[in-house]
Amino acid sequence: MMGFLWFWLVAVMIVGYVVLDGFDLGVGVLHLFLVRTESDRRATLASIGPVWDGNEVWLLAGGGTLYFAFPLLYASAFSGFYLPLMIVLWLLILRGVSLELRNHIDVGVWRALLDGVFGFASALLTIFYGAALANVIRGVPINADGYFFLPLWTNWQPGVLPGILDWYTVIGGLVALVALTMHGALWLSLKVSGDLEQRARNVVSPLWFILIALTIVSLFATIAVRPASLDNYYHYPVTFFVPVGVIASLAAVQLWNRKRQPLKAFLASCLYLFFMLAGACWGLYPVLLPASTGAANDITLTRAISGPHTLAVGLAWWLVGMALAVGYVVFVYSRFKGKADAHAGGPHASGH
Amino acid sequence: MTAEIIHRLHFAFTITFHYLFPQLTMGLGLLIVVLKTVALRTGSDTWDRAARFWGRIFAINFVFGVVTGIPMEFEFGTNWARFSRVSGGVIGQPLAMEGVFSFFLESAFLGLFLYGEKRISKLMHWFSAVMVWLGSWISGFFIIVTDAWMQHPVSYTRMPDGHFEVISFWQLLMNPWGLLQYMHNMTGAVVTGSFVMAAVGAFYLLEGHRQDYGRIFLKVGVIAGVISSILIIFPTGDLAGKYVAKYQPAAIAAMEGLFKTETGAGIVLMGQPNEETGQIDNPIVVNDVLSFLIYGTTKAEVKGLDQFPQDQWPTALPLLFYAYHIMAGLGTWFVLLMVVAALLLWRGRLFTARWALWALLLSFPLPYIANTAGWMTAELGRQPWLIYGLMRTSEGFSSTVSASNGLFTLIGFMGLYALLGLLFTVLIYREISTGPELNKPAANTVAAD
Numbered sequence: 001m002m003g004f005l006w007f008w009l010v011a012v013m014i015v016g017y018v019v020l021d022g023f024d025l026g027v028g029v030l031h032l033f034l035v036r037t038e039s040d041r042r043a044t045l046a047s048i049g050p051v052w053d054g055n056e057v058w059l060l061a062g063g064g065t066l067y068f069a070f071p072l073l074y075a076s077a078f079s080g081f082y083l084p085l086m087i088v089l090w091l092l093i094l095r096g097v098s099l100e101l102r103n104h105i106d107v108g109v110w111r112a113l114l115d116g117v118f119g120f121a122s123a124l125l126t127i128f129y130g131a132a133l134a135n136v137i138r139g140v141p142i143n144a145d146g147y148f149f150l151p152l153w154t155n156w157q158p159g160v161l162p163g164i165l166d167w168y169t170v171i172g173g174l175v176a177l178v179a180l181t182m183h184g185a186l187w188l189s190l191k192v193s194g195d196l197e198q199r200a201r202n203v204v205s206p207l208w209f210i211l212i213a214l215t216i217v218s219l220f221a222t223i224a225v226r227p228a229s230l231d232n233y234y235h236y237p238v239t240f241f242v243p244v245g246v247i248a249s250l251a252a253v254q255l256w257n258r259k260r261q262p263l264k265a266f267l268a269s270c271l272y273l274f275f276m277l278a279g280a281c282w283g284l285y286p287v288l289l290p291a292s293t294g295a296a297n298d299i300t301l302t303r304a305i306s307g308p309h310t311l312a313v314g315l316a317w318w319l320v321g322m323a324l325a326v327g328y329v330v331f332v333y334s335r336f337k338g339k340a341d342a343h344a345g346g347p348h349a350s351g352h
Numbered sequence: 353m354t355a356e357i358i359h360r361l362h363f364a365f366t367i368t369f370h371y372l373f374p375q376l377t378m379g380l381g382l383l384i385v386v387l388k389t390v391a392l393r394t395g396s397d398t399w400d401r402a403a404r405f406w407g408r409i410f411a412i413n414f415v416f417g418v419v420t421g422i423p424m425e426f427e428f429g430t431n432w433a434r435f436s437r438v439s440g441g442v443i444g445q446p447l448a449m450e451g452v453f454s455f456f457l458e459s460a461f462l463g464l465f466l467y468g469e470k471r472i473s474k475l476m477h478w479f480s481a482v483m484v485w486l487g488s489w490i491s492g493f494f495i496i497v498t499d500a501w502m503q504h505p506v507s508y509t510r511m512p513d514g515h516f517e518v519i520s521f522w523q524l525l526m527n528p529w530g531l532l533q534y535m536h537n538m539t540g541a542v543v544t545g546s547f548v549m550a551a552v553g554a555f556y557l558l559e560g561h562r563q564d565y566g567r568i569f570l571k572v573g574v575i576a577g578v579i580s581s582i583l584i585i586f587p588t589g590d591l592a593g594k595y596v597a598k599y600q601p602a603a604i605a606a607m608e609g610l611f612k613t614e615t616g617a618g619i620v621l622m623g624q625p626n627e628e629t630g631q632i633d634n635p636i637v638v639n640d641v642l643s644f645l646i647y648g649t650t651k652a653e654v655k656g657l658d659q660f661p662q663d664q665w666p667t668a669l670p671l672l673f674y675a676y677h678i679m680a681g682l683g684t685w686f687v688l689l690m691v692v693a694a695l696l697l698w699r700g701r702l703f704t705a706r707w708a709l710w711a712l713l714l715s716f717p718l719p720y721i722a723n724t725a726g727w728m729t730a731e732l733g734r735q736p737w738l739i740y741g742l743m744r745t746s747e748g749f750s751s752t753v754s755a756s757n758g759l760f761t762l763i764g765f766m767g768l769y770a771l772l773g774l775l776f777t778v779l780i781y782r783e784i785s786t787g788p789e790l791n792k793p794a795a796n797t798v799a800a801d
Contacts, residue, residue: 050463053418057455063425064448071440071515078429078436079750085430086761089423090768096419097772100412104779147433149752306441307517314445321452328460335468 002311003286003301006069009318011281013062018129018180018277019270020055020329024048026184028095028122029177032115034188034203040196045102046340047191052099054332056092061325068314072146072304073288080140080148081132084164088128095121123177130176134169137280138162138225139290142297158225160292168225175214179276182207183269186253190262191340204257204265212250215276219243222283226290229283239282245275358758359431359749364731365762366423368724369769373417375723378492378538379545379580380410381485383572388481392474402568403481405788406549410484411466412779414458416772423765425451431758435738435748438515442508443498445518446525450494458487492541493534500530502739503730504599510742532595533730536588539580540726543686544719546577550693551716552784554709562787567703570712574702578694581686589683590645596733597646600740602660603733606669607676608642609635610656617642617654625673630657666735675728682722689715 031044067074078085098117105114135150138158142148153163165173185207188200222229233239252268284290288304291297305311384406391399425447428436436444461483469477501508507523508516518524550573556566597604605611609620611630619642623635640650647654657665666672689711696702702709734740738748 046467050467053415054456054459054463056418056422057451057459060422060425060455061448061451064444064451067425067428067436067440068444068448071437071444074429074440074444075433075437075750078426079431079433079752082430082750082753082757082761085426086764089426090764092422093419093768093772096415097775100415101775101779104412104782146437147750147752149754306444307511309519310441310445310517313518313521314448317445317449318452321449321456325452325456328456332460332463335464335471 002308002315003305005315006305006311007281007285007288007301010062010066010069011278013058013065015274015277017055017058017062019183019273020058021052022126022180022183022273023187023266024052024055024184025122025126026180026182027188028099028118028184029126029181030184030188030200030203032119034185034196034199036195036199040192043192043196043340044188047188049103050336051332053096054329056096065318069306069311070288070301070304071306073299076142076146076148076299077136077289080142080150081135081164082149083152084128084132084150088125088132091121091125091128095125126177126180127173131165131169131173133176133277133280134172135162135164136289137172137222137229137284138166138168139292141293142289142291142299143293144297146297146299146303158292162292168221171214171218171221175211175218175276178207178211178214179269179273182211182253183266183273186257186262186266186269189257190266193339201257201260201262205254208250208254208257215246215250219246222280226283228290232282232285242275242279242282246272246279249275353755353759355751355753355755355758356746356749358755358762359753360745362431362758362762362765363427366420366427366765366769368727369773370417370420370424371724371727372720373413373420374488374492375541375544375720376548377410377413377417378488378541379543380406380413380548381481381488381545382542383545383549383576384410385478385481385485386572386576387568388478392478398564399568401788402565405565405783407465407481408783409780411462412776412783414462416776418459420769420772431750431753432738432748433750433752435743438743439739441515441517442524443501445521446494446497446501450491454487454491454494458484458491461487489538492538496534496537497525497527497530499730500527500533503533503734504529505739505742529595529599532588532592536584536592536726539584539588540719540723542576542580543584544723546573546580546690547686547712547716547719549573550577550712554712555784556787557703558706558709558713562789563703565788570702570709571697574690574693574697574712577686578690581683581690585683585687594646597654600733601655602657602664603666603672604646605655605657605660606666606672607729607733608654609673610642610654612658613653613656615643615653616640616651619645620677622677625670627669664736666733668732668735672729672732672735675725675732679722679725679729682718682725685715685718686722 027044027048031041035041035044063074094117098114098121102111102114102118105111139162140148140150141161151163153165154161156163156166158166158168182204185200185204189197189204192200233242249268249271253265253272256262256265256268286301287298288301289299291299306314384403387399387403387406390396391403428447461480464472465477465480465484468480472480501524504527505516506527506529507519509519510516549569553566553569553571553573556562556569593604596607606625608617609623609625609632610617611625611632616639618637618639620632621636621638623632623637626633643652643654644650646652693702693708693712696705696708736744736746738745
């Protein structure tokens with residue numbers, strides 16, 4: 001019971017991270033293509049400026065929660081995914097610093113360079129996250145001690161000894177890139193006005209067509225790569241509402257975006273991300289990290305979970321802490337409700 | 353180099369660089385609250401601008417602290433997997449709590465403080481400053497609790513498969529080691545914040561620009577500086593030292609360079625530890641002082657390294673000795689400088705005493721060195737243990753991550769952090785050159801403006 005609960009609590013943290021940091025990653029990818037004027041640029045920056053590092057906190061808090069609830073999984077996965085995780089760290093550093101520098105150094109070549117780094121790091125991060133999730137679904141060569149070490153790629157085939165990148169995980173990376181870029185476009189259409197708002201809205205539609213194709217491909221690819229993904233669904237047929245929800249929320253994105261209802265369209269995109277991730281988690285449960293070397297080496301819930309006292313105490317503070325955290329998040333987003341103020345861009349602008 | 357050494361260096365390098373930023377934000381957070389409080393009570397626009405100026409310095413440090421902090425949490429898993437696997441049930445808790453209780457708070461209110469001034473009331477803006485400060489100090493607390501359990505494990509039980517579970521959550525949080533270290537460490541952060549603020553004030557006065565701000569910075573910096581510089585030695589440093597002596601006697605012997613057990617042990621002010629001969633070369637010793645500092649009497653016996661098997665001596669013994677002596681030596685300088693500066697301030701002569709302003713300006717890097725040396729003392733003193741007395745460092749690193757992979761990413765971090773250090777310097781230089789009055793840029797701002 002405790003295991004079931006913590007499995008889903010960690011999943012909630014991951015969904016929180018993807019939904020929130022997802023839109024500012026998407027804005028990072030998009031701004032290279034959508035921004036035309038100086039005020040576009042300021043508005044784009046202002047739409048994520050006050051919230052992006054708060055969004056990134058979900059990654060840290062999620063990582064911490066994973067660490068204490070499933071220490072074996074944390075130890076095994078983090079050391080096994082050593083190389084891609086280090087690249088993710090470097091990208092997160094470059095991205096955060098280039099975003100901050102954009103607030104300060106706002107001229108000529110510097111600006112172009114920083115915009116480029118910010119966009120490039122954002123795009124690569126989305127691809128890495130998608131590929132990471134696909135790696136977890138596909139499975140990794142865990143040894144009898146519970147450890148593994150993945151090279152960046154081997155023969156590009158999901159098999160007993162795969163690499164981080166193979167055809168399946170590349171699909172995962174592309175789904176994440178397109179899904180989060182669209183998510184960012186929806187956020188922009190909600191937060192900015194004028195021409196830029198229109199351009200953001202227009203870009204949703206082509207992305208949407210690509211995404212629906214990729215989503216369907218990825219669903220079938222997942223079944224092909226890991227047929228066991230469907231076991232839980234057949235066992236509890238009612239849970240087929242998750243894949244239905246994926247398609248329905250995606251349809252709602254297009255519908256509401258066309259009707260110029262950006263808030264509803266953005267929330268539908270949040271739901272899409274939620275259903276995709278929840279669907280993947282449910283396909284795995286109760287396995288946390290499948291072993292390509294045979295089910296005996298799977299890192300399962302019962303194998304990885306911390307002791308009952310640790311989890312009981314953890315639950316008490318986690319609920320209090322996350323209630324507070326959600327309170328802050330709601331408060332901050334409500335303070336910055338409505339269109340972002342293009343002229344009150346960075347922290348520099350306050351006090352004029 | 354062995355994999356163990358590389359994983360140690362990996363963590364040591366990244367955390368040393370990381371801690372340059374939080375030590376300033378934790379200290380500055382408190383000083384910004386002071387500036388905001390004066391601004392709110394007096395309605396002074398100058399103090400408000402001063403607070404905003406330091407808010408911008410804070411923000412830059414905060415971002416660099418966040419981006420260099422994420423690797424720290426990851427490295428528990430990536431580089432120290434075998435340690436994480438057995439300890440997650442205990443120290444995973446405070447690490448997760450840091451994220452949940454502190455980072456959400458800090459980032460939310462920092463966003464409001466920096467971007468939301470026009471959207472919230474003056475009182476709410478002040479409150480945001482308080483919450484940012486509180487968030488940074490809560491974060492420090494959970495990290496210290498994590499470290500304290502590795503230094504002085506309490507309230508745990510070891511399961512048959514070797515992993516640890518916590519017995520009492522409150523005892524874990526209230527680990528006396530952690531409380532003492534927390535007081536010492538947070539005071540250290542305030543020392544850094546005060547020295548930096550005073551140095552910028554001194555810089556403005558010496559330059560002859562923005563003198564009204566320079567005087568505010570000096571006043572707040574020197575008053576906070578004199579209080580924190582005294583507190584860092586007594587009682588916080590004194591108590592922390594006595595606790596180390598009680599629970600890690602081998603560490604204190606190595607820190608003090610005491611190879612042989614002595615009654616009425618003297619304190620070595622300077623010298624070079626020689627591991628081969630087991631003595632301090634070229635020492636300058638003051639008799640009886642060490643016994644007095646630890647036990648309150650000059651005649652007490654202090655255990656030397658000869659009392660411990662050599663495989664329990666801290667590794668990197670000379671480094672530990674030097675780090676500790678650098679910390680203690682600089683701490684003494686802080687008190688001297690700040691007491692003199694405070695006296696001058698009280699007599700109304702500080703703002704014209706150029707030699708004192710120069711001393712304050714040039715001293716700003718020293719708290720960074722002292723804080724770093726202090727952490728090196730604590731962590732090198734813990735060696736050869738990863739969890740003191742329970743797990744050796746050689747048993748904790750990720751066995752699947754080879755030495756060369758570790759070296760690759762370590763060098764990657766070194767290169768990236770060199771770039772970060774450069775960019776940080778440029779940003780801070782620009783903020784200080786621009787000064788608190790944004791619409792009146794000074795003549796000497798860089799061309800990129």
